[in-house]
Amino acid sequence: MGVNGILPRILPSAGRENYDLRSLKDGLIVLSADDDIPSRKRKIPQTREQASKKPAWARRKIRVAIDLNGWISRACHGHGAYLMDERHLSYHGRAILSKQRVENNDSGNVNVGNELSAANYVDDITGELPSAFQQQQQVEYISKCINFLLQRITYLTSECNLQVLLVLDGSTPPIKQIAVSDRRDKRRKAVNERDNECIPRKQADDEDEAIATEKEALSRISASKRAGSGIDPNLRSMLHSQLLSQLRSHSLPFLIAPYEADGQLAYLSNNGVVDAIITEDSDLICLGVKRIIYKLGGWNGANETNRSTQGLKGTLLCRKDLGSARGIDLMDFSDVMLVVMFVSAGCDYCNSLKGIGIVTARDIVAQVFFSQDADVPVLKRVLHELYQMCHKEAREQLLPLEDERKEWARRAYERAFLGAVAMYRHPLVHDPFLGDVIANDVSRECVGRSESVPVSTSFWRDEDLLMEYEPYRNLVLHREALYEIVGRPRAPCMAQKMARGLVDKLNQGEREREVDPAHPTLFDVRNEDHLAEASETVKVVHNTQGDEVDFHQLVQGTVSCLSSSGGLQPSSQEFSVIGRGTQQSKSSSDKTLSSLSPDLLASPSPAKHHVMNN
DNA sequence: CGACGCGCGACTT
C-alpha cells in the first residue's frame, strides 16, 4: 500500500500528532444554502440589513470518510493469531498440541495434524469442508474482527459526533492484476510454510520438546502473519458480507468503490462530500486530499503516538503542511509532482527501478519540475533521469538511449510508469448520480459534455504538463486506453447496486443478494437536520485569515465559517449530494480561483444536480 | 566515507 517509507518521513514533522477527534464533535458552521456565493465576497463587511437577515449559517456535523479496508486488514492482522488455536500461547497448551500432532501423524491423518490452517483447507489444499470445530473458529475470528471495526466506528459516530461514510475496496484494477498475482504466489508460499512447518516430530525430551515447539509455534505465528494479510478468500468474503449486513443494521452509510478505495476517497474529499479521510494509505497524499487522519488509535506497541487509554487519537496531515516535512523536503510540491514521485519511488502499480527510492525520486522530480528549461516534456525528462540514477545493473539494461535493442526494456518500464501515473490521476470512481466515472476526465469523448464532472484549472494545468509527453497524452485522451488501465465502468444500474453492496462482485454481479430493501444503504441517509440546530446560540468567528480554514482551528472550541476551501461546499446536509462545483486536486498554492475558473463557468454544469443541492 | 536502498528479524493484539 502506497510508497514504502514515506509516512515516517512526513508525519512526525508535517502531521499533527495526538489529534483528538473528539474535538470535532461541535461540528462545523456552514453558510446556509441560499448564501451560495464565492468565499471572497464574504469578506466584504456586511451591511446591517444583511447581517440581520438570518440565519446566514447553519451547523452541521463533520463528515469523514473511512478507508475501511485498511482497518479490515489491521483487524485481520491483529486478530490473526486467533485463527490459530490459542493453546499455542501457553506451555501447557503447546504440550497438549504436540501430543495431538504425534497422534495425528501416526494415524496418517491427511490433516497433517494441523488445526491452524482451518480456513485454508477449504480451497487451498484439499477442497474439503472445514470441520465443525474449524467453522466455529472462523466464526469467532470474523466476529472478533467485525466487533473491532464496529467499536471504532461507533466511537467516531457517538463520541466524536462525526458523520461517517465507510468506503470499501471493490475489484482489482487491470493495472494491478499482475502485481496481485505475484503477491498471491508469495502468500501461497507463506501459507504452505505455515502448514508444512509442522513436520512430524518424534518423541524427545520434554525440555527439547518445549523449546522446539515454542520455536515452531513462533515461526508459525510469523508465517501466519505473513499469510495473514491475505486471508483465505473464502474467509474474506464471509467477513465482507457479514460486515455489510452489520453496517446495514447499524444504519451506517457505506460505499463500495468500483476499484480501489483510494481514488474513491479522494473523489469524495475533493468534491467536498467529506471534510476529512481516515486511512493508513500514503497514496491519499498525492491524490490531493486536503486532510487525512493517519494512525488512528496508534497501532504498534513500539510507537506510542496516538495511543491513549481512552479515546482514539490520530495524526492529522493537512495538504498544505506537506512542505514543512523535515524527513524529506517537499516544499512547493504540486500534486502532479507528488504523483510522479510516488510512481518513481515504486508504488502498488509500478515497481521502482532498482536503486530508486523515495529520496532519489524526490530529487529527480524537484530537479525536473523546478527547472525552467523545458523543451523536453517533463515526463520524458523524469524517465531519463530515472534511467540514469538507478543501479548499474538496471541501468545497463536501459541505457544508452542510442542502443535500439534496449528500447524494448525502456518501453516496458515506461508503460508501467505511465499507467501508474494515469491510475493516480484518473481513477475510476463511483458517483451516485453519474454512475461510474473517470475522475478528472480529460478525454476527448468527455470534454464539453455536460454530464461529466468539470475539471479544475489547476488540474488541467498540471495535466497539460504531463500531456506534453505524447505517450501519456494518448493514454488519457482516449477512454478506451484508460479503461485498459484503471478499469471499465459498469452499466449504470449495475454500478449502483454494486456500490451499495447489493450485488456480489465476486460473481461478476450476476447474482444479487437478498437484501431487505428497508435497510438503509449508502446514500439513503438523510438523518441530520442541521438547520434545526441553527437556532441555537453559537459563537461564530468569521474567517478572517484566508480562504481555507484549518481543520483544527475549526474545531478547537470556537467555530469558524467554513469557506469551502476553494470550492463550493455542498450546502445540503446529506451525503446524497455531491457538490458539483467543487474541484479536484489543487496545488496548495491556489485557493479559490478554481471555483471561478472559466472552464467551470463555461461548462454547462449539470444544473440538475444543483437542484438537489438545495 | 556518507548516503541511499533493501532485506531481515523484532513484536504488536
Next chain:
DNA sequence: TCGCGCGTCG
C-alpha cells in the same frame, strides 16, 4: 510495522 545492519554507488 519499525529498526538495524549490510551492500552498493558516487
